[in-house]
Amino acid sequence: xxxxxxxxxxxxxxxxxxxxVSLNIRSGELVALLGPSGSGKTTLLRIIAGLEWPxxxxxxxxxxxxxxxxxxxRNVGFVFQHYALFRHMNVFENVAFGLRVRKGADxxxxxxxxxxxxxxxxxxxxxxxxERYPSQLSGGQRQRVALARALAISPRVLLLDEPFGALxxxxxxxxxxxxxxxxxELPVTSVLxxxxxxxxxxxxxxxxxxxxxxxxxxxxxxxxxxxxxxxFVHDFIGETVALPGEVRxxxxxxxxxxxxxxxxxxxxxxxxxxxxxxxxxLAPPGEAPFSGRVLSLxxxxxxxxxxxxxxxxxxxxxxxxxxxxxxALEAGAVVGLRPRAYKVFAAxx
Amino acid sequence: MQDPLMTPIxxxxxxxxxxxxxxxxxxxxxxxxxxxxxxxxxLPLSALFIKTSEISLERxxxxxxxxxxxxxxxxxxGLSLAAAAVNLVFGAIVVWVLVRYDFPFKKVVxxxxxxxxxxxxxxxxxxxxxxxxxxxxxxxxxxxxGIEVAFTPAGILIALIFIGxxxxxxxxxxxxxxxxxxxxxxxxxxxxSRPQALWRVVLPSVWPALLTGFALAFARAVGEYxxxxxxxxxxxxxxxxxxxxxxxxxEEFRYADATAIACVMLVxxxxxxxxxxxxxxxxxxxxxxx
Numbered sequence: 029x030x031x032x033x034x035x036x037x038x039x040x041x042x043x044x045x046x047x048x049v050s051l052n053i054r055s056g057e058l059v060a061l062l063g064p065s066g067s068g069k070t071t072l073l074r075i076i077a078g079l080e081w082p083x084x085x086x087x088x089x090x091x092x093x094x095x096x097x098x099x100x101x102r103n104v105g106f107v108f109q110h111y112a113l114f115r116h117m118n119v120f121e122n123v124a125f126g127l128r129v130r131k132g133a134d135x136x137x138x139x140x141x142x143x144x145x146x147x148x149x150x151x152x153x154x155x156x157x158x159e160r161y162p163s164q165l166s167g168g169q170r171q172r173v174a175l176a177r178a179l180a181i182s183p184r185v186l187l188l189d190e191p192f193g194a195l196x197x198x199x200x201x202x203x204x205x206x207x208x209x210x211x212x213e214l215p216v217t218s219v220l221x222x223x224x225x226x227x228x229x230x231x232x233x234x235x236x237x238x239x240x241x242x243x244x245x246x247x248x249x250x251x252x253x254x255x256x257x258x259x260f261v262h263d264f265i266g267e268t269v270a271l272p273g274e275v276r277x278x279x280x281x282x283x284x285x286x287x288x289x290x291x292x293x294x295x296x297x298x299x300x301x302x303x304x305x306x307x308x309x310l311a312p313p314g315e316a317p318f319s320g321r322v323l324s325l326x327x328x329x330x331x332x333x334x335x336x337x338x339x340x341x342x343x344x345x346x347x348x349x350x351x352x353x354x355x356a357l358e359a360g361a362v363v364g365l366r367p368r369a370y371k372v373f374a375a376x377x
Numbered sequence: 378m379q380d381p382l383m384t385p386i387x388x389x390x391x392x393x394x395x396x397x398x399x400x401x402x403x404x405x406x407x408x409x410x411x412x413x414x415x416x417x418x419x420l421p422l423s424a425l426f427i428k429t430s431e432i433s434l435e436r437x438x439x440x441x442x443x444x445x446x447x448x449x450x451x452x453x454x455g456l457s458l459a460a461a462a463v464n465l466v467f468g469a470i471v472v473w474v475l476v477r478y479d480f481p482f483k484k485v486v487x488x489x490x491x492x493x494x495x496x497x498x499x500x501x502x503x504x505x506x507x508x509x510x511x512x513x514x515x516x517x518x519x520x521x522x523g524i525e526v527a528f529t530p531a532g533i534l535i536a537l538i539f540i541g542x543x544x545x546x547x548x549x550x551x552x553x554x555x556x557x558x559x560x561x562x563x564x565x566x567x568x569x570s571r572p573q574a575l576w577r578v579v580l581p582s583v584w585p586a587l588l589t590g591f592a593l594a595f596a597r598a599v600g601e602y603x604x605x606x607x608x609x610x611x612x613x614x615x616x617x618x619x620x621x622x623x624x625x626x627x628e629e630f631r632y633a634d635a636t637a638i639a640c641v642m643l644v645x646x647x648x649x650x651x652x653x654x655x656x657x658x659x660x661x662x663x664x665x666x667x
Contacts, residue, residue, distance in 0.1 A: 077566060078566075079562050079565075079566070098565075099562070099565045099566050100565050100566070100567075100568045100569065100570065103568075104566060105566070106562070106563065106566040108559045108562070108563060110557070110559065112557060112559035112560050112562070112563040114560065114563075114564075114577075114578055114581075115582070116581040116582065125564070125567050125569070125577070126567035126568055126569075129564075129567065129568055129569040129570070129573045129577070130568060177563075177567065178566075178567075180567070181567055181568055
């Protein structure tokens, strides 16, 4: 099922959670909405689900107006961040809930309900927990119950709100792979909300990066990582070294000297030169565009990082640079920094 | 030979008296609790039974099975249960409105709920009597319809409902406020209608608290005296409550008669509260399994 979001705006009192957001999700895709807290990603998910209504804009499922239908008529599977399992029902009854509340002709006979629930419990690999109550389960098991419960209504859209947020790192990684696998097995379009970039990049077909109620970039995991469209995306995804600069007539300057770096298409004014740490080389101070004093060095495993203090206009900025393990370098030394691959953005953009 | 200190105590006993716990201070707090309960609760109660034992068993049976006593007990327990049941339903609705909606003067409405707690019961009784008497505001409206409230069991019921309401509201309120909204959203997303969500998800979660509120309202109503005697009319065999009968016997210096009725009330209340407590425990374990 395709999901179309067109010009959706949502305000909570004075706070604008979503500002004219448009997004097309293809049938069978797994899309991650990625962004920091307050970026509007959960609000967007809840609007798609029908748990929240937009102030303006449209949501369409397969071209049909979804806003005309309430959450119970949309047939979406929603997995809540804290699972929202029914504590007074055992695992089996939790999963069966969506089938038991059906009325009239839609109502399945008891035997069919039992069969379907058992199939789902096997699918999420917790058939042996059917008689347990939610309070007797671990976080990962609760997550699986929540997923099985959402899948019981045979949804064509599966919406997951920070599904792995409350789990420890190891379980999270394991469940992530399992969810990807599950998505491929089922005829379902999935939308996942997360603030964990690793999760989004590893799991999703496409990543929607959100910030301040707007979509900053939509693209494949490789695209948003390698070709961030905005400074926000560059900052948010992966590690970023931010170097100060100024653009005058298409040329980059730092402390009054031209840097010899490309600043095509960036308007005049203060700029930020953003690069990945492993794309910033160390060089002798005189030959590199930037130079600064090493404040401290840290080594962990195969990586070594240096905090380098660079003069920037009136003040100073500290950037973290990658240092080869075999390079002799001490705190207090002056080094040059030369970004090999970088992007230039207007400082206020 | 084993060290006597190491000898395991029989398992069920240990579970009962000595729960294995990392929390220290079981001995002293338990001792204080028992002393306190003994002084405040058990001592007066045992005095009641000792006083009652002054009369013979035949006399006791004659007192408690007399028509007047039986009727008074029936009025007290029957109307208390009815009042608690009414409070259960309407208290639940009041809680729902207070917790779930925002409206002007919500704080004022919230404070109003507590008035039956604080108001001297005699004042409540006089106020209700004035309202429901045939020449009162409400009584005057009901009189043409042939409905009499004041000086009948219906008046007692109204007084008992009045004093019991805050117990249900205040017990259920925090539980409903803590109930995760996501549960209802989850139910809706799974296709449950609003009544289904309320019946299958919300109600099972607040059942234990509702039962506690019911038990408290009931217990309060059984013991109520002040407000009832003004509105009841106190006709023996019609609208006479057991606590009033006890007071009447005391005024006649028939102390043993008074304590005999009190004993029956006490035991009956205890049994009823025990049953409600078991029900509540059952709802809780079924509900939470926590």
